[in-house]
Amino acid sequence: MIAFFDWVNQALSAGTVLKMIVGGVIVLLFCLLVVAYMIYFERKVIGWMQLRIGPNRVGPLGLFQSFADILKLLIKEDIVPREADKPLFLIAPIIAFIPSFVVVAAIPWSASHVFTADLAVALLYYLALSSITIVGIMLGGWASNNKYSLLGGMRSAAQMISYEIPLGMSLLGVILLAGSLNIADIVTAQQRFMWYIVPQFLGFCVFIVAATAELNRTPFDLPEAESELVAGYHTEYSGFRFAFYMLAEYMYVFAISTLGATLFLGGWSGPILPGWLWFAIKVMAFVFFFFWLRATMPRIRVDQLMSFSWKFLLPLALVNIVLTSVIKYWVNAG
């Protein structure tokens, strides 16, 4: 099985291309399944925290609820406002959605890298591609010709660009320690040393806050801000176009959780259990954390958000880089 999909080490032929396509589709379907059940998981977790039951009607334990929702979104009327910028309005959710799935290509599910690319610059690849989504969100907000959407779009541009920087900075400490941009190498380095959450605790804190903001999740869900901007950038979106935005959001929750799990919690490494299971447990811990935040926190204000990023998070990330460099220098010198 592994050899069959190990196209990285095979000559490019029609057969290899076919295998790539088959492998890609499998990963894609798997991701869709993960997203569907993450939505279910979120509703159950939040329901539990709010002393409610959560979905329990469709299928056993409400397990098919997400598919019912997807079906509903698929058959809903697709409305495009008359005054909207039609081409941009139609293309915006696709621009937001595609990068969220493309970043999955660099996620190391396990040590053997089945299906996914063993990129030497995986971290850069992730950061670069994920920032394209900002364009999709902003375009959607702009093209809707709705003032709430416009405000939401503008907010998201400001927010996501601002938090991209501390997010990237927070990873620098890990890169310095591991001496590599390759995610697999970083995991291996942790297996030899220790999980980077310990030596990189400061970086981890910055990472988790910046990641929450990057994902537009509570308490940083300002682009959406349903109590202020009605629904922000996707106010005018209905049916499956709306679903594209939601899919992108949940895909990113998953993707950034995998990133956190690999960079700070040792990825697939762990005793007794198989690697993929360890990986899944660690990813789920992150996902649970994001959902937990949503049940607990109120929303921060837009100006506070910006000053928090520039005046607090960024300096903290810089301090972390300096500290890591100094300590690494001492250790190496010693």
Added chain:
Amino acid sequence: MADTRTEEMLMNVGPQHPSTHGVLRVVVKLDGETIVDAAPVIGYLHRGTEKLAEDLQYTQIIPYTDRMDYLAAMLNNYALVHAVEEAMDLEIPERAEYLRVIVMELNRIASHLLFIGTYLLDLGAMSPFLYAFQDRERIVQLFNEISGARLTYNYMRIGGVKWDAPPGWIDKVREFVPHMRESLKMLDDLITGNEIFLNRVRGIGAYDADTAIAYSLSGVNLRCTGLKWDLRKNRPYSVYDRFEFEIPVGENGDCYDRYILHLREMEQSLRIVEQACEQIPDGPVMGKAPKFVRPPAGEYYSGIEGARGELGVYFVSDGKDKPYRLKFRRPSFVNLQLLPSLLKGQNMANLIAILGAVDIVLGEVDC
């Protein structure tokens, strides 16, 4: 940078907006996210209650008051019957007065709970809203048992109350008090210490006592500035002078003070409910009121401490069984006047925080 000109944007917040708490429309002029100008537009829910009342007998007006501030219908009921009773100098049985106080204070708690829940929802937190609704549900159940309704109670009568409490009801109220105290502590722990929440509400929408008086504000909106003015203490009505309770006041007159006062007032209301349950005597719940209520000709005004401030009823009687003219002093309507001046210069997110803290019910604003 000073020369940079930006285009202002006119935006309608409401009448359909999740955070206007009903059909309020605020026309805001925005420069980026900063509010240059804001004007509330009301009247989308106007039903002409005051005009309708002129064609109704006094007893027939009571159900109309349910629909004004639909979150505190018991208090509305009482405001009307109290005004008429005062005008006619009626004697009310003690048990009825105690039952009134119990349901009014429970209704105040229910209303404040909804304030806390929806306010946090406005600020983006969903859980407190659901917690608050679960506690409110218990009060609504109690009201359902005593009045047969969950929202429009129509429980008060001129001369007393419609029915006596069903057997065991008072005990249920007694059990509710400690439960509610626990819930309040939980809400306090969950919300008050939250740094994000504090950053959203501290120093936001602040005004001083002079402004509050100039705008004739009442209730929490007045007390948050530090003025100790509560009609239950300052002009005691019903049997309020028999209970020990305090009037919490704020210091800075900001959104935080308005939030915390709602929380503290619920604690005091629980104290009143507890004492009322201890002291309640047996006896009839309906006094000797004439079948056709005909207050002597003249002008009358009576105000009570509603959930949102002074809820006043002014009426002119020409000696007949229908009021010649009736006017409600609705605290939501009065308190809303300050909004435009509070909003200028704030940003869009603060609009929601300030509007929510004013605690309006649009049914009462429009009436």
